[in-house]
Amino acid sequence: MIMETAVENKYTYKDFESDQEVRWCPGCDDYVILRSMQKALPEMGVKKEDVVFVSGIGCSSRFPYYIDTYGMHTIHGRAPAIASGVKLANPSLSVWVATGDGDAMAIGGNHFIHVLRRNIDLNIILFNNEIYGLTKGQFSPTSTVGQKTKSSPYGNTQPPFNPGELALGAGARFYGRISGNSPKDIGQMLIEAHHFKGTALIEVLQNCVIFNDGCYSNVTSKDVKEDKLIYLEHGKPMIFGKDRDKGLVLNNLKLEVVTIGENGITEADILIHDAKEKDPTMHQMLVRLEYPLSTGIIRSYNDLTLEEREAEVTKQVKANSKFTKADDLFFSGETYKVD
Amino acid sequence: MIVEKSNLQSEALETVVIRFVGDSGDGMQLTGTQFTDTSAMFGNDIATFPNYPSEIRAPQGSLFGVSGFQVHIGSVEVSTPGDNLDLLVAMNPASLKTNLYALKPGHTIIVDTDAFNRKNLEKAQYKTNPLEDDTLNNYRVVKVDMTSLTKEALKDIEGLDNKTITRSKNMFALGMVYWMYGRTTEHTIDFFKKKFRKEPHLIDVNTKVLKAGYHFAETLEFIPNAYSVSPAKMPSGTYRVIMGNTATAWGFLAAAEKSGLELFLGSYPITPATDILHELVKHKHFGVKAFQAEDEIAGISSAIGAAFAGDLAITTTSGPGLALKGEALGLAIMMELPIVVVNVQRGGPSTGLPTKTEQSDLFQAMYGRNGESPAIVIAASTPANCFDFAFQAAKLALEHMTPVILLTDGYIANGSAPWKIQSIEDLPEIKNNLVKEGDDNWSPYIRNEQTLARNWAIPGTTGLEHRIGGLEKDSITGNVSHAPENHEIMTKVRAEKVKRVQDVIPEIKTEFATTGDLLVVGWGGTYGSLHSAVKQMNHEGYKNIGLAHFNYINPLPKNIGDLLTKFKKIVVCELNNGQFVNILRMHFTGIEFLQYNKIQGLPFGNSELMEAFKKLIK
Structure with a gap:
């Protein structure tokens, strides 16, 4: 811990700026996420040479170029698989995946669910803008039904994924959702994800100013945010609203919004958020909730990581094995001599 | 009774x-x-x-x-x-x-x-x-x-x-x-x-x-x-019976130990390659990281990640799996990372003949990717030498910083033969291109002048943080570059790097005759059949037939041009409809290449070969 503190004090966000010019569209939320990451990294207590960013294809996947750590900008959808290889090869690294809704849930859907299932200790930042940006505006797996895009001029007919629902269904141990216009909360969540042992998925509701501008403004714009979003914190009551008078209760196996002070409801009646609960039922309900839209760390269940399980098996095999060198194996068992 | x-x-x-x-x-x-x-x-x-x-x-x-x-x-x-x-x-x-x-x-x-x-x-x-x-x-x-x-x-x-x-x-x-x-x-x-x-x-x-x-x-x-x-006369030594797929797996174990790197395998089960995965998962005691991935693409992708992080990384598959890995293989070529892809060939196209042998993935190995994307292609020719060529594939990948495709096939992969056990100390050294911290002149795409292999800077090394990817890169810094001339330089460098492997691979030698009426040419897993047929004819008095069998396909050995002109006729024998023959035709335009092909999912038979060869020299 002393070592970590020493490292922590060493860097500022400038140490994580690469020499590459950032090329996202002006006003894109991606800038917010990038700066939040650069500011969060010095606080994580990790050496910069131990950090690896891996991405696939899409606007979000340019991310690694802009951070002065090790990085790989790879091929469409494969970042979770490539990052898994990095982490399994060297578990002491802090490995991050930057991905988008198309990259993670369309072309890379298989890798996305399997990395979550395995619980490899890496962190995935999912930039969800409900559109394909780099190919200039086609609907994505999170575009809404009816959404008009270049590939759905009469309205999208494909019902979307809810990324949180998909992730929890795939066994995600850590899932957080955060608005793309709240840099401090993003930064905090990135730090939490880093410290979480296991696959941590952060979905950022990211506005695309060019092809899907305002897709989240009905819930994330400053004037409505407090009433439309609930920011969940482990161990705290599920309360939201400008006046902090709205809360969630369970009624007939469904979440219901109530007003504190009305119909005899007091703060004691409001549900307490338990992100660490193993059973994801409540987390699923929170993820599916449309009003209020839940943000914050919805699930953070501690489980063994794949590397830990592998290390344990390897330890046992090594303890019981008579082989230490390849020659031991090659000359073992049934061999015979020819003179 | x-x-x-x-x-x-x-x-x-x-x-x-x-x-x-x-x-x-x-x-x-x-x-x-x-x-x-x-x-x-x-x-x-x-x-x-x-x-x-x-x-x-x-x-x-x-x-x-x-x-x-x-x-x-x-x-x-x-x-x-x-x-x-x-x-x-x-x-x-x-x-x-x-x-x-x-x-x-x-x-x-x-x-x-x-x-x-x-x-x-x-x-x-x-x-x-x-x-x-x-x-x-x-x-x-x-x-x-x-x-x-x-x-x-x-x-x-x-x-x-x-x-x-x-x-x-x-x-x-x-x-x-x-x-x-x-x-x-x-x-x-x-x-x-x-x-x-x-x-x-x-x-x-x-x-x-x-x-x-x-x-x-x-x-x-x-x-x-x-x-x-009675017992056969074989060179003295300690032997064991080994299956081709096991020999392949062991060749990689040997390469890992020799190179001092950890072995990473990313793989998805597919007949007839799965036995390599089965074998390597057993060897956690050597620190082998064998990862059964969710699909073929994740198999190679995880290997690419592991190679970036400094492991000796391999992926194993058969024909349809190689097709799925094509895009990622291109990425490894672009990022110039050392990985080995093993393709245990089976009958194709599509699902084809999963349990039967064929040599029909040669073109896929050579060309099955988008863009100009050369890879080293080598082929094992017997169950026992799967060991040598797996070792060699790893050595070439690490020393030249480029993917290597190792072709074997169902026939030699499942076949077994006596293997004269090779001790690690008797195997050649494997160098690598790892850079250490503190090198001020370092840049990701600075190359070894001789081999053109680029630097290998792995995460965890202070001061060498860098980003690489699938976009074309500047020839020195590795940063994204769309500059027209740079792309041409890089395309040619990637090709030249593979070509220069010619300098380190052995020349090809003909067996049975160095000049004569007929040169039998083969590659990969047909060695046993071709060798046996030519040998028997030699015993029968046909001293005018030679055999040239290839293990190195891309690049080809330097000396083949000389060798081909020493025979009146050349017949290229393959378990496909004619692939290697067309590679030879491309390289040696003035020479006539005859073909003998079999596409039945079965190896060549001795008598069919001898009959065909006898007809050709009549």
Whole structure:
């Protein structure tokens, strides 16, 4: 811990700026996420040479170029698989995946669910803008039904994924959702994800100013945010609203919004958020909730990581094995001599 | 009944080809493997060919459910599993029907008469019982009621169910064949002791049946002759019997230890490559990280990640899997990372013939990617040298910082042969291009002047943080560059880097003749067949035929141009419709290349090759 503190004090966000010019569209939320990451990294207590960013294809996947750590900008959808290889090869690294809704849930859907299932200790930042940006505006797996895009001029007919629902269904141990216009909360969540042992998925509701501008403004714009979003914190009551008078209760196996002070409801009646609960039922309900839209760390269940399980098996095999060198194996068992 | 030990003379033979055939549940693979191992221990040279259906348990007694294992044993060098059989052991009518064609006239068939009942005969589409009509007139038929004799042998063991009894009849057959070839049963009995450690009653059952078969053959008058195949003359050393896929896996273990790197395998199960995964997952004691991925793409992608992080990273697959890996392989070529992709070829296209052999992925290995994306392509040619070429593939990848595709095929991957064990200390050094911290002049795409290999800076190294990716990169910094001239430079550098591998690979040598009327050309897994055919012709007096067999395809060895002009005719033999031949045509435009191709999912036969070659030199 002393070592970590020493490292922590060493860097500022400038140490994580690469020499590459950032090329996202002006006003894109991606800038917010990038700066939040650069500011969060010095606080994580990790050496910069131990950090690896891996991405696939899409606007979000340019991310690694802009951070002065090790990085790989790879091929469409494969970042979770490539990052898994990095982490399994060297578990002491802090490995991050930057991905988008198309990259993670369309072309890379298989890798996305399997990395979550395995619980490899890496962190995935999912930039969800409900559109394909780099190919200039086609609907994505999170575009809404009816959404008009270049590939759905009469309205999208494909019902979307809810990324949180998909992730929890795939066994995600850590899932957080955060608005793309709240840099401090993003930064905090990135730090939490880093410290979480296991696959941590952060979905950022990211506005695309060019092809899907305002897709989240009905819930994330400053004037409505407090009433439309609930920011969940482990161990705290599920309360939201400008006046902090709205809360969630369970009624007939469904979440219901109530007003504190009305119909005899007091703060004691409001549900307490338990992100660490193993059973994801409540987390699923929170993820599916449309009003209020839940943000914050919805699930953070501690489980063994794949590397830990592998290390344990390897330890046992090594303890019981008579082989230490390849020659031991090659000359073992049934061999015979020819003179 | 007491039968006098007959005064049979042991007939001395140079080589013998035996095929065990039966239902896919009859244990023919095990029977064949046991006979192989025992013969190898005895000192024979061996070559094997398992041939089984792609169904795990095909309907019992059916023609397509027949499973077979062929083994060629010799007191002289043996390089193929052989064409024509000296002995056929057939456990049911279907297996007799589908394999009789391969038996030499006048040679021996052992059958289990108990299996020749009406039901099985019908399933095998026999109208009359071949044991009773004239079907087998040209052969020596040894009729043994094996199922009944097995039951009899086990009558003193109580509580055995019928299934256990009938399942062990393959050991009765094995026992008989052991006696016929003067082998002992010890090796197999030791094998039972290990295999059935947790079910000791099965040790007893199988041992009893094996011995019963052995003694039955010994006391049997109607076994027409006994054969002996003396030990072969092989270079001195310690040997073991090894399957091609195991040899491939071990070659990588050796390369990891020699290079001082950890071995990472990312793989998805696919026939006939899965045994490499099976083998490597066992070796966690060496620190092997074998990762069964969610698909073929994740198999290679995880390997790319591991290579970036500094492991010796490989992925293993077969044809359809290589197609899926194509895009990621291009990424590894672009990022110039050392990975090895093993393709154990099978019949294609599409799902094709999963359990049958073919050499039809050569073009895919050479060209199956978008853009100009050269990779080193090498091919193993025998079960045992899968070890050498796996080692070599890893060495080339690490020393030249580029992906290497290693081609083997179902035939050599599943075949087994004696392997003169190579100790790690006897293997060549493997260098790598790792950079250490503190190098001020460092840049990701600075190259070794000789090999053009780029630097390998791995995460965890202070001061070498950098980003690479699939976009074209600046020729020095590795940063994204769309500059027109840079792209041309980089394309040519990637090609030149692969071409320069010519400087380190051995020249090709012709065997049997260095000049003459016909040069037989082959590559990869057909070596045994081609070598054996040319050798036999050489023995017959055809001294004008040479063999040039290729292991290095991209790049080709430097000296082939000289060598090709020394022969009047050149015939390129491949288990495909003509791929390597077209690569040669591309490189050597003035030379005429004839072709001999076979596309039946089967290896070349000796006689078909000899016939073809004789026609060509007439």
